[in-house]
Amino acid sequence: MSLTNSQSFEFVCDELESRSELDRLAARGTVRIALKLAGLKASTVTAEQMRVVLERVIPKELTARGIENGDALSSALSSGLDQVETAISTEDPEAVFKRLGGGT
């Protein structure tokens, strides 16, 4: 697994920091916690996966941090993900195990 974070993660962190009262550390921490709750990693999360996290997990995390417009903010961040390139170069274990159960 790459040690660098995915573009989806960086995009959402940057946007969350600029559109909310959260500072850089708090914004990144909030997204990391949401990803952990979803069983995802900052290094490999794709735009598609991040959209689901923005819809189902991050609004609750924002509310817990006193941000009132969590749903609207998450929706805006999700729309912005369209412009993010999320090609992951490394193959993760999930893809390998999916293939191992397939036919020959």
Add this chain to the structure above:
Amino acid sequence: MLLVLALASTVCFVIVGGGVGLKLLLLARRTRELPEFTVGLGFFLVALVGYPLGLAALAPGVDPAAARLAFAVGTVAVSVGSASIFVFTWRVFQPDQLWARLLAWAAIAGLAVVAWLGISDVEAGQNGGRLVDLWLVPRQLIVGVSYTWTAIESLRWFGLLRRRLRLGLADPVVANRFLLWGLSGVFASGGIIGSTAVALTGHDPAGHPVSMLCIGLAGFATSISIYLAFLPPLAYQRRIAAASPS
């Protein structure tokens, strides 16, 4: 009774493990990918070569020279097969981690050394003519680490995929495959721990009731796990999918 259990479970593992190994090697021929090649080679060598030759070497009435040859080839097969499992776990779960690379290469070197020492001992007749060599315990411990490591990594990924399942971000059958592969590692480690414990008490694990019970139970459990993981019947896949929280 215990002998029948141990033999039946070994035959079961030879059939299932061999089938899984062949399936994954055929998959690797098509995809040219390392993971299916390494785990396929591991099962092929351990189940279809190592176990049958190991049993043949212990069979009564076998010519001593043929028995020693069977022991040597079987030991090499099990060692190379276990090395393949180390490479699989390193490359699939921790490809960028230095500690994982070092662990895999150290284990491969260790397997090579203890296999060579074990075969040399038996060839030289340094163990009273028995085919249980003095290097059985270290070899078993390294093989046990291969299964334990892959079990830990796989069960950790099962935990991640369980969370993804709640959000509809994972395939329930794939998540279940991580669980089954992890459990197969736990069962295989259990069998090895049992037989190694017997060897450490100074007894010959081949024929000892405790090791036969451990090998018997672990063999069946491992066979069922890898069968459902890599050769899952459609009905089983449908059942897993239907039970998914997503």
